[in-house]
Amino acid sequence: MxxxxxxxxxxAQNSIAAGARLISVDLALDDNGVLTMRITxxxxxxxxxxxxxxxxPFATTRTTxxxxxxxxxxxxxxxxxxxxxxxxxxxxxxxxxxxxFYTRHxxxxxxxxxxxxxxxxxxxxxxxxxxxxxLTSPKGESAFGTAETRDILHPVPxxxxxxxxxxxxxLREQTDxxxxxxx
Amino acid sequence: MKSIAELEEIRKRTxxxxxxxxxxxxxxxxxxxxxATCGIAAGARPVMMAFVDEIGRRHLSQVTVSQTGCIGMCRLEPMAxxxxxxxxxxTYVNLDADKARRIVAEHVVNGRPVxxxxxxxxxxxxxxx
Ligand SMILES: Nc1ncnc2c1ncn2[C@@H]1O[C@H](COP(=O)(O)OP(=O)(O)O)[C@@H](O)[C@H]1O
Ligand SMILES: [Mg+2]
Numbered sequence: 001m002x003x004x005x006x007x008x009x010x011x012a013q014n015s016i017a018a019g020a021r022l023i024s025v026d027l028a029l030d031d032n033g034v035l036t037m038r039i040t041x042x043x044x045x046x047x048x049x050x051x052x053x054x055x056x057p058f059a060t061t062r063t064t065x066x067x068x069x070x071x072x073x074x075x076x077x078x079x080x081x082x083x084x085x086x087x088x089x090x091x092x093x094x095x096x097x098x099x100x101f102y103t104r105h106x107x108x109x110x111x112x113x114x115x116x117x118x119x120x121x122x123x124x125x126x127x128x129x130x131x132x133x134x135l136t137s138p139k140g141e142s143a144f145g146t147a148e149t150r151d152i153l154h155p156v157p158x159x160x161x162x163x164x165x166x167x168x169x170x171l172r173e174q175t176d177x178x179x180x181x182x183x
Numbered sequence: 184m185k186s187i188a189e190l191e192e193i194r195k196r197t198x199x200x201x202x203x204x205x206x207x208x209x210x211x212x213x214x215x216x217x218x219a220t221c222g223i224a225a226g227a228r229p230v231m232m233a234f235v236d237e238i239g240r241r242h243l244s245q246v247t248v249s250q251t252g253c254i255g256m257c258r259l260e261p262m263a264x265x266x267x268x269x270x271x272x273x274t275y276v277n278l279d280a281d282k283a284r285r286i287v288a289e290h291v292v293n294g295r296p297v298x299x300x301x302x303x304x305x306x307x308x309x310x311x312x
Contacts, residue, residue: 001224010223017252070220113228120228123235124218124250152190156201159247161239162193168232 001073003112004037004101010070011039011097012121012131018043018095020129027114028136029179033104034083035111041129042094051087051095074099081105111179115171119164122146126159133171137178144171200244212246212291213266214238219253225260226279233280234263237287246291259305265290274302 001007008025015023020041028036046054054071075085083100101108118133133144149167150158158164216222216231231248238246256262259276265286266272273296275286282300290296298304 006223006228009218009228010220013218013220013223013252073220116228116232120231120235123248124216124231149190152187153194156194156197159235160193160197160201161235162197163190164235165239166189166193 001077001109003110004035004077005112005114005117007070007074007077007099007109008037008039008114009117009120011074012117014070014097015039015041015043015095016125016129018045020094022130022132024132024134025118026134026136027179029103029138031138033102035101035103037099037101038096040094040096045091045093045095046087046089047091048089051089054087055085071097077101077109080107111175113172114175114179115168118144118171119168122167123159123164126157135174135178139178142174142178144174210245210268212243212268213264214246214248214291215264215266216248216250217252217254217260217262218250221253221257222260222262225257227261229280230261230263230278230283233283234287237284238291241287241292243287243291259302262302265296267291267294275300276302276305 001010012023012025018041020043022042024038024040026036026038026040030036055075056072071085071087078085078099078101081102082105083102085097085099087095087097089095118131121131128146130146132147135142144167146158149163153160153163156163214234216227216234218227218231231250234248238248254262256276261278263275263278263283263286264272265275267290273290275282275297278300282297286297286300
């Protein structure tokens with residue numbers, strides 16, 4: 001995986017596959033260059049044992065391939081920087097995946113095109129799950145939510161090309177301002 | 184965040200079009216992009232957005248783009264299926280953004296599949312090699 005925004009794309013697919021209705025994504029960069037990415041969903045969740053197993057390289061509930069990949073891969077990339085990935089989950093309640101990346105570590109992946117990740121998720125799932133994005137850095141903070149956007153647009157759907165372009169551009173402006181200096 | 188006024192503008196501009204789009208499910212074209220770990224790592228996200236962008240640029244209101252999970256052919260990712268009404272699905276493999284745009288121009292708009300990007304073509308080449 002080339003960058004952190006692609007790991008986010010991949011982890012969001014897990015939430016969608018788990019039947020989430022709401023996915024909250026928090027990205028926070030602190031003064032020391034530590035990036036915390038937290039993905040919380042209200043999907044079907046996992047038992048503690050299943051969550052533990054999901055971090056071994058051989059766990060998947062998919063039937064097309066025997067090994068899961070996404071979580072162990074993200075964890076490996078977080079650990080390369082001195083960070084980690086942890087899972088908090090409960091069956092029928094939901095899942096929170098928290099990743100920390102030390103962005104000043106030489107092995108840290110670039111953030112990548114966060115705006116395109118969110119836009120792609122919205123374009124492919126215009127009727128939900130809802131996405132709540134919150135971005136924080138020493139330079140400020142901003143938020144975006146599909147529920148409010150859908151309300152403003154009603155009855156124009158979120159996957160209207162002009163809307164997807166608007167989401168992409170506005171998130172790009174925000175991420176440039178907040179995370180621009182930091183890779 | 185870019186101004187909410189811009190969103191209101193977009194709403195006004197696009198309001199008339201949505202009725203057209205809703206009425207006619209029969210003539211809907213579907214593009215489905217594989218978006219599992221293997222697909223994402225191979226470049227599925229820019230492929231998907233190239234489909235979305237090219238379809239928007241050409242004002243093709245009868246086309247929807249969606250995504251699916253892993254179908255177990257990781258080495259052929261990024262992959263996409265194109266469904267035209269009343270026709271067999273066409274599976275494209277090893278895509279990139281430029282190939283996606285060409286598929287919109289030739290297959291989605293003009294109804295002629297881009298044979299060289301299809302899975303059938305990829306398998307034939309493998310047998311010959
Ligand atoms: N957000 C989530 N909610 C519920 N189950 C999850 C979630 N994320 C991961 N899982 C479980 O962990 C398994 C492994 O996930 P992952 O490493 O991404 O591999 P894959 O998605 O290819 O199966 C999944 O198959 C699923 O059973
Ligand atoms: Mg996964």
